[in-house]
Amino acid sequence: MSQGFSIPRFKLPRLFSAIGPHLPQWPHSLALATALNAAAKTGLLPADSLLPLEGRSFVVEVIDAGGQASFCYRDGLFRPLLSAPTAPDLSFRANLSAFLQLLARQEDPDTLFFKRELSVSGDTELGLVVKNMLDAIEWPQWPVLSSVTRFRHQPFD
């Protein structure tokens, strides 16, 4: 039914989750913080919607990859954390396919939550702020992105 590229539900082989935690985690944290700063700089993440994130710490855990990214938002910048905070203000936990489906706007976060494919812990209100901030992003209509992020009328046949 989906048009163009569709991300299937999958789970990485156990090997990943066995090896992943033993690898350094800072590259994930650095990559994610860099990407978020780029999104903020281009205006994709509006400055005013980032205000509630000030001084808060976050962990994004990819279960089947055995990896996690930790970062905080301070003085208007996303900053990688070299080690995961013991009690982050907010953490998201899911398999890689669920995160990819969310990013591509192929699945709804509440749907994944109901199906127990996405879990959120910590400050629930902060989680809602982040979720709604991501939902309100108007993705640029680049030709490659548009095949996965635009909502076209797709008749059922």
Next chain:
Amino acid sequence: MVARQKIPELICPAGSLPALKAAVDNGADAVYLGYRDDTNARNFAGLNFDHKAMVEGIRYAQSRRRQVLMAINTFAQPGRAADWRRAVDGAADLGVDAVILADVGLLDYASKTHPDLRLHLSVQGSATSYEAVNFAQREFGIRRAVLPRVLTLAQVETVIRHTTVAIEVFGFGSLCVMNEGRCWLSSYATGESPNTVGACSPAKYVKWERSPGRMSTRLNGILIDRFADDEPAGYPTLCKGRFEVDGATYYALEEPTSLNVLEILPAIAAIGVAAIKVEGRQRSPTYVAQVTRTLRAALDELARGDRPFQAKAAWRTELAKVAEGSQVTLGAYNRPWR
């Protein structure tokens, strides 16, 4: 040539500009939205429209000949009536197609101050009888009423037969205890409710606690439910909690589930329902696109009228997928109660 059957309008939720565009692009006849404050009953952190997004959303929908309905459907709080009146004035200035109101004081204000503004009675107004609907028509000139989800289909039909007000019912979305406008469960647990602050079980009171093999949900410290890792979950509201009653622990009020009228669409159209509403302004643009697209296809199929309507398996699958608790129900529509 077969006459096309008259079908209800499809009213879809917009909690953000991308959600509004998803609704319009996928076939909604109208979208409903609200300001980013407690004048609407989906006042969640980071959700809804500021002025700029509102202007852009209204332009996007109306330029494609779709309607925009603005929900100002909470109850004016003591000493702050001016905030709610300002919201109505703002809606009139923006040129929305209708406002959805619940508070009789606000209905009175809107009807007197903006006589040309089309008024819909919100589900939060809790009109469950034709007497209540006709009262609001006589006093405030409402043109449409949204019925709470406590009524059976036969009761909806009775209302429609005894009023000239257009009737809107819920077609899809998360089902709560269904006593809209009169529910105090959220207030009981947190001191805040949809009627007062615009949110049921506000997120600041919610905690999801993960422990090996299970997840617990607490609302203001009250344990609402515990899920094993493979059990579908629902929203953290009291009505969807599992409680111990007479020694048994179960969903004593309502299960985590979504209403879905797909199977009874022909009956809904036949009794003269003017519009069906999709719940879910708190959901993402993805959900709005999925549900709007599916119900548009079903309504278009019904409109053809040249063969018996049959819900397609793909529609059922798509709607069940996004449903709360991953299950759907006909709710009160097909219950034998009176």
